[in-house]
Amino acid sequence: MSTSVNIPSPVAASEGADDALLPAFPSTGIGEQVDDLARRFVELQRQTQRLQKLASIGTLSAMLAHELKNLLTPIVGYAQYALQKPEADLMQTALNSALRNAQAAAALCDRILRMADAREPSVTRVPIRAAVEDALGCLGRGVDRDGIRLDVRIDESLAVRFNADDLRQVLFNLILNARQAMLDRPGTLTLAARGADGERVIIDVTDTGGGIRSEDVSHVFEPFFTTRRQGERPDRRGIGLGLTICRQMVESAGGSISVSSRWGEGTTITLDLPAA
Numbered sequence: 001m002s003t004s005v006n007i008p009s010p011v012a013a014s015e016g017a018d019d020a021l022l023p024a025f026p027s028t029g030i031g032e033q034v035d036d037l038a039r040r041f042v043e044l045q046r047q048t049q050r051l052q053k054l055a056s057i058g059t060l061s062a063m064l065a066h067e068l069k070n071l072l073t074p075i076v077g078y079a080q081y082a083l084q085k086p087e088a089d090l091m092q093t094a095l096n097s098a099l100r101n102a103q104a105a106a107a108l109c110d111r112i113l114r115m116a117d118a119r120e121p122s123v124t125r126v127p128i129r130a131a132v133e134d135a136l137g138c139l140g141r142g143v144d145r146d147g148i149r150l151d152v153r154i155d156e157s158l159a160v161r162f163n164a165d166d167l168r169q170v171l172f173n174l175i176l177n178a179r180q181a182m183l184d185r186p187g188t189l190t191l192a193a194r195g196a197d198g199e200r201v202i203i204d205v206t207d208t209g210g211g212i213r214s215e216d217v218s219h220v221f222e223p224f225f226t227t228r229r230q231g232e233r234p235d236r237r238g239i240g241l242g243l244t245i246c247r248q249m250v251e252s253a254g255g256s257i258s259v260s261s262r263w264g265e266g267t268t269i270t271l272d273l274p275a276a
Contacts, residue, residue, distance in 0.1 A: 067169065067245065070176065071101045074139060100137060107165035123253065125276035126164045128193045128203060129154040135171035143179055147186030154193040159276040160201050166249045173242040174205040174269050181209025181267065195275060203271040212261040220259055221247045243269075 075098045082094035132154060136143075143150055160167070178189050187208030196202050212220065219225045223244045243257075246269075250257045254274050261267040 068105060070172070071105045075101050097137070100134075104165065104168065107169075110165075123161050123163055125159050126162045126167050127156070127159045128201065129156055129158070131164070131167045132171055132191050135168050135175055139172075139175065139179070143175075143189055146179060146183060148179060148182050149188045151188055151190040152192075154191060158193050158195060158201055160255075160273040161276045162253050162255075162273060163249075166253070170246045170249050170271070171203075171205070173246050177242055177269075178205055178207035178209070178267075181207045185209060187266070196272075199275055201273050201275045203273065204268050205271075206266060206268040208266040211263040211265050211267055212259070213263050217259060217261055221257070 078094035078097045082090050129152070132152060136150075175189070175191075182189070185208075188206075190204070190206040192206070193201060193203045216225075221243050243259075247257050250271060250273070256272045258270045258272075259267065260270070
């Protein structure tokens with residue numbers, strides 16, 4: 001049985017702009033087939049580039065949804081609680097939480113717009129303790145209500161050069177991860193910072209949760225990698241974007257982020273940032 005191969009005319013094929021990049025072969029059956037394979041290879045490259053762009057857009061959309069959900073959850077929670085118990089003090093707390101998280105959501109949208117028009121984020125001197133307290137406030141509830149003891153070891157004088165909204169978002173994500181790690185085994189959340197060589201500041205976020213398995217540690221900053229599964233409660237599950245977002249923000253500010261963990265004992269996320 002013979003196989004019929006439809007080979008484009010060399011004259012018609014030469015009309016494409018991309019064909020100028022293709023090598024010329026003699027007008028023989030083999031040469032034309034090689035030309036056709038080369039053209040298909042160029043088209044596959046174009047399709048791969050398009051798919052990469054779509055994948056980037058999809059990842060960005062998932063990141064945006066992930067962050068907005070984190071910011072909206074305490075707003076909804078406080079509003080529902082305030083409606084159940086219409087007390088003046090509680091109403092004031094709910095409004096403050098809604099305002100703070102709505103401002104954070106607006107800053108998140110501004111960050112996405114900066115990515116679109118290549119604007120550089122404003123970098124200022126950010127006091128670390130104030131940023132930590134702000135991030136804790138964004139949780140919408142104290143970690144002590146989950147049986148978690150909070151231990152903050154940060155000197156008031158320590159500060160870093162960072163975008164204030166981005167640093168709050170990084171710390172918020174790390175604190176949220178630590179809280180989720182201890183929901184089944186209440187322990188201690190430790191937030192510590194120290195200077196290093198006068199030019200760097202080291203921030204450690206440590207939990208005493210279940211830890212990360214050794215084979216998973218090297219993957220925790222990869223997009224969509226998570227050790228929490230979809231079958232778990234909504235406040236315990238994850239889609240694996242929080243640490244990816246943190247790494248992007250930290251590295252764009254000239255810093256680095258790392259993780260150390262012992263299975264069954266807990267995890268420490270370390271930020272190495274430029275001092276201010």
